Amino acid sequence: MSNTEEYNVVVLGSGEAGKYLAWTLASEGKRVAVVERRYVGGSCPNIACLPSKNVIHSAKVASYLRRAAEFGLPAADGPVDMAAVRDRKRKMVDGLVEMHVQKYRASGAELVMGSGTFIAPRTIEVVFGGGGKRTLRGETVVVCTGSRAQIDDTPGLKEARPLTHVEALELDRVPEHLVVLGGGYIGLELAQAMRRLGSRVTVVERNGALIHREDPDVTAAVGELFRDEGIEISTGTMLTRVEGASGETVRLYGTRGGADVMIEGTHLLAAAGRTPNTDGIGLERAGIGIDHRGHVKVNERLQTTAPNVWAVGECAGSPYFTHIAYDDFRVVHDNLAGGSRVTTGRQVPFCLFTDPELARVGLSERAAKERGTAYRLAKIPMGSVLRTRTLSETRGFMKALIQADGDRILGFTAFGVEAGEVMAVVQVAMAAGLPYTALRDTVFTHPTIAEGLVVLFSALPGRT
Template identity: 65%
Template structure:
């Protein structure tokens, strides 16, 4: 869905071109309207500064349009399907369960449209000038904007923020581009259930969408280049997710490399894969590529602005999110920040404070995450693998989710919770949960970690019964097991 349709920019670009080549001056110019960018814009504009935001397509950025929120909308529809599939387990008889992808898609579209209008209103009320068009640097802190109506503006900011985000990486595999594969954007716009979806990638995006499409009725095969799914996490997490996907009927091809692609996604597509020293062919109707992200930094004139990038194309920034050009900042994923919306929001706070004369840095901040498979995987702080790598001794507590009585009332007992505890201070070093509403449970532990509280505070807390959070009492009442950072197996 093209978000430009039906949208009228607040200020027409007509008659705003500078025929003499001079620039319009702003206190702040922002390229991209994503999570961090929009909050900086709204905040400073409300404080009376003249702020312009240049947005090529998605008002409010990827999260409300093509990423976090629409994907969770689709995933929730898949959850409803799973309940219907299991309905007899809950004493509810059913006839045939049929998925109508057009209704699922339209529900998602309706939500996105509402979110876009909220953003439109926020830009208007804040006094931010939202310019719909394509921006490119033509000099230090100066951008030329080609509006969607064909007009041109040159604008300059006392400060400039680059927030152009990332896009799905398409590796240089023979035939891949010609196959016109799905990325997460197109996958969220499907109006049919794929007959057989081939998924390249066993990370967050690939796994979330693979499970959803399987529940909608698609046959699904995941091809992952690493030896296990979510390979950066502890082995027990990978094993739990792998077991879940196998039980749901998803085929896994691990430690495999795609060498060529033929055909066209949406019709018939064939992948040739090197797997355990043998070349194998896989055929499907659709191909989803979820193998990583590439920063949107090419072709926007960064060299003319004096802004340097890394070897991978991310903008070079210091801990204050300043680029190599004075008065130019970078925010969110294009700056190499962890690729989460909540981190982009924290980037906003860093830049906001520094523009006001502060010294807010990104160093050593917490990075919580949640993968929205069903059940979820969530972690804050150290994993066991990271503790091993850093040679940090710890005590481990771990319980199955089935020990939390609320999971039994929900018939959602799969998974576990575990925590790493400092051997001297009793503070929580890390927490991982694989289970229903894992992200919500993690947040409570994170708050304790922010406060520097010992695990005994959660152990001795009075928490409501029966809730999932109550499981923290059970977890932290377990006798901690000393772990040697060298010999621990997880």
């Protein structure tokens, strides 16, 4: 390996944790290289979080236009120009990519665009699409290869060439009838967006409810929202085979409640899980172990089984959220500096960006009962928050779990307008160890959604 180039740090993959480690360490004087196969900045700014929210917002605007008469405005219910929706998204992505390129330049980290594979411990060979290759070795190496949509082995599914979120966000025409396979985050967000953009939509979920791990009142509320918007729901459906081709005609065969079912559509979106991008990158040649699900094995400090090799984000089995990947960056950065930061015990907030949003941090009622954790419950309809009435957005509820024999907030769930923003207020209180009374007694601006926290925590029953 006489042509091997030596670096202080080599990062394989430019996703959230990897890019922030690269920028930060390079700014601190380290010689850093980041190897990226395709998407500068990772999936979030290119094909996932931000592009999907861009399209979701276009869909929300479309829904407002259809509700125009409700607000005293002229009705507008014409067809959506899906190519224009796509182009708006592309323009945003181009700007984000340029922003990332500028950050690489400013930090001094080197961005190497090519396919990277481990050929030896802490040594990565990068092959370029136009020919040629380089070999990079780092004193420290970080694996940040992310995940991809999972296409399972249902007969005929792969042959049907289903859309994933990547292709769905590139559509230039509204599907006539989109069948969404999976009732989780990605499937639900895109199902509602496509329905609002003009598609007929059917969601097929193997479990008995959409987002089935959440509390029954949450799954019921989301199901009611979808039905009200004209989205067909087929839960408890086990597929046996798929026929046809997405973009033409596709048929899904399966069983539900002991009966045979067949669902036909023009397009199929596979959104029934994700798998880590750890295959085919030579981890075994670097002494980096993986678990039974394909995630890189890491400890609570995100160290792998190989010396001086770390793994971050989804490929390491961290919860599949960009904000958790950013915290993985902080964990590794602190540990490289001699600290002892760990991933255990950290908050894992989430927000489902349907309209309205679903947001939760901490324990759900389901989780509390499974753990045998006693709690007091405060719950109010979103209509009790007066701001929602000014917006004509009263759907949903807020609820909070409080210690049965104390004042600590155990968990918070909101299904309603701006739920994610309100959750952040509660999350800060939880992180600071504040009692629920701190929020109950705060003077919030009127009328805001956050003001609803006063109403919520004032509704908490007394200790028993």
